[in-house]
Amino acid sequence: MSTYIFILGKEPELSKAELAARYPTLKFLSEASEFVMMKLSDDFNQQEFNHLGGQIKAGKVFAKTNKKELISLIADYLLADHDSGKLNYGLSVHGWPEKNLRFLLLGLKKEFKTRGVSSRFANQAFKNISTAQHKGLAGGLEILVCKELSDFYLAEVVAVQDIDSYSKRDYKKPFRDMKVGMLPPKLAQIMINLTGSDGVIWDPFCGGGTLIMEGLLMGHDMIGSDINEKILKGAKQNVEWLKKEFDVKGKVDLFAHDATRMVPDKSFDAVCFEGYLGPPQGQLKPKKELADVLGELTKLYYLFFDSLKTADFKGPIVIGLPFFRVKEGEIFLNEMIHGVRLMGFKKELDLKYARQDQLVGRHILRFRL
């Protein structure tokens, strides 16, 4: 086992929940706002990291130290495997203001010079290394300097978010329908991880199939249904494309179904979906103008949960419901959530995912009967 640091995505609570659900037997050794630390087996690698949607980078910890020792310890580590030629590297700091990079990088440059090594850091304008820059390190290492209280943890980056693959999955798939709304692949991965299941997952509002695709890439067998046959055809095209472009091992079953009707006679271990979000909201409205949409969505999801209750489904149910930004603040589907709890479903998780400027965000919940 080794200690790893995870640099969390833009919704840190969701990122932490993802790690806790994917690695349920492991504990966070420390928890800061930007990163967490946990012990994982030594074969943790980029391939496993690619299944995590809420993490930006992972680093393997090689030292715990104080501010005075930082430069010499980083220099020792970077030189340990260095043969000859120019030493390329990058540094990123977390839990500590980025402006500290200036003294670290200039201090290291001086240290290398004293040790007779010519070096070049990849940081631009004394800013952290972005995931895109990480790729350009040309064999050089990126070191994370993470501060927690008065301790500093040093880690070598072993995996970073594969932004090219995410953008291929998001933008290159053949069927995209902006009107229906599309789940970002990273959020789909987070939601799948939040189920804590490694079995078959049913998405009853599958739309163009983002969740289905991500589930397949993560090795799940996936079941997807949607009320709209045209959209379902799009999901099938997307899955065919995925099979050609990526290494997909899981099985998939896509069919038309109204989620408010009886649960289909299929076997699944978890339910996971981003539901119907209502019509697109073009501008910030007063709360009262959303009354009809709220009523429609409340009924839709209430009926869906009622069908799960009738089927006595006991597995995890991870859902992304819409929440709306209105002139008076934010509105959630609270009446529906309350009704579902009265049916006997326990709410295990309650988190939000939204950009600052979005009128409709996602309210991520996990229920279980």
Ligand SMILES: C[S@@+](CC[C@H](N)C(=O)[O-])C[C@H]1O[C@@H](n2cnc3c(N)ncnc32)[C@H](O)[C@@H]1O
């Ligand atoms: C926001 S979209 C889901 C998008 C999907 N997560 C994706 O990324 O492509 C919601 C979907 O719910 C479907 N839908 C609406 N009412 C439904 C119902 N009663 N039963 C099943 N699907 C329904 C719509 O046809 C739409 O495709």
